Amino acid sequence: MNDVMDDAANSGTDSTATTGAGRTARGAAHATVPPAGRATPGRRLRALARAELTLLGRNRTAVFTALLVPLALPFSVRPALDQLDLKGQGLSVGTVLLTAAIGFAFLFAVYTSLVSAYVSRREELVLKRLRTGEIGDTEILIGTALPSLCVGLAQCVIVAVGCGLLLGTGAPEEPLLAVLGVVLGLVLSAALAAVTAGITRTVESAQVTALPLMFLSMLGSGMAVPLETLPDRLADICRFLPLSPAVRLVQGGWTGRLSGQETLVTLVIALAWTALAVFAVQRWFRWEPRR
Template sequence: MSDVMDTGAGRTARASAGPAARSTPGRRLRALARAELTLLARNRTAVFTALLVPLVLPFSVRPALDQLDLKGQGLNVGTVLLTAAIGFAFLFAVYTSLVSAFVSRREELVLKRLRTGEIGDPEILLGTALPSLCVGLAQCVIVAVGCGLLLDTGAPKAPLLAVAGVLLGLVLSAALAAVTAGITKTVESAQVTALPLMFVSMLGSGMAVPLETLPDRLADVCRFLPLSPAVRLVQGGWTGQLTGGQVLGTLAIALAWTAVAVFAVQRRFRWEPRH
């Protein structure tokens, strides 16, 4: 999960972003994202984590699913595995990847140098996050198509909910990564600081275990975890079981967490190395 880069890679990012900083915001953003994608592609560990883990990890929970009464909850193995894979894409393709990326760029003074030009802070963060967001989105599409073909999950019954869940999950994962990077001192420690949210989300947000199979009180608490609303919307998009009130409540929780994360980034994100 680490994203260790040498100083040469850092210079590549600055060189690519430099000319774009004198151009339009769109061109600056594309140049920064292109440089970030180049750096991401050079990191084999990050590529492996982002591309393969979300696809393989859901099948590790398959034996446990056979012990649960999924049919009684209106679920099936295919839908649960699909939801888990998309949730893992949020965590591994976006969240953990970006925690390491933000910290690495900060420690190499890339972020500090970018701020000396015309490019604004939101553009820097978005440009850094774009490649991981695109990878995460591609993972979600691949998972949806693959599960439809191999596990007979079919098309989502409420596609707008599924799309909303994916987009909210990607955006919130990126924002949470920036928040976590703010409290992370080194690239090596990023592997540790990212663990709490990862484990809590895997166990309590409906990824490893569907919330419908948990005791009611515990499930109600878990639905307020950061990534639970996105996962619930994705699952509800395929099952079509969410009522209008449940959709509004889930969206409200997701938007509230997004607002809190963005506010925390504005107040706590560090642009220079921590000492």
């Protein structure tokens, strides 16, 4: 693992010889290396993302959790959905299953996968070594998240196409809302993973620290149980949970039943959670092992 990440760091820093010399040596290298010879942020991100994808592929448990669980789990709630009055709420089984699958992609393909990835890279001093090179802190976090984000996005597309063909959900009534929901859900899931990693001591404990948000989102964000079927007051409270706005936008994109005011409020809540998560990462993310 260390060799893979070292290769990524070396690809990102080119010939500036910054590994082990720290940011002071990096500044000296900048004075001697012509601008054309420096690695661009895009190149550094690609190198780090390739290394992270290699490591992800070697972790069979992470691959299983990220690829199969989000696709299989929604169908486990199908018997419960058959007992609900979905038509009375303007919903269908296909739409609810589609929304649930996309929500589970946020949780399993992105959130839980990245919590373990961030903690693992930190405990193995990978993040600390990367910071001694040209790669900035934001680039490190984004580069580490890119493979999981791509997997999550691919699953959302596969689910949308599959549900359209097999369950008759068709194309979304409001495509822009559906796209906004997916993008906001992916970004917020990655940011929340970094926040959770900051309070997680070991890779083993990552499975525990990720559970509260997982269960809260599954039960209260409209994934396992549509919010429309809950009592009004409880549903109003659940709409303020972190991933509820993204799930609601996705569902509203397919049903077309989200009013302009509801859309605006949902977007404000989603952006507020995203800004709060980014602030928390900047303030409390740990780059060195917790002792």
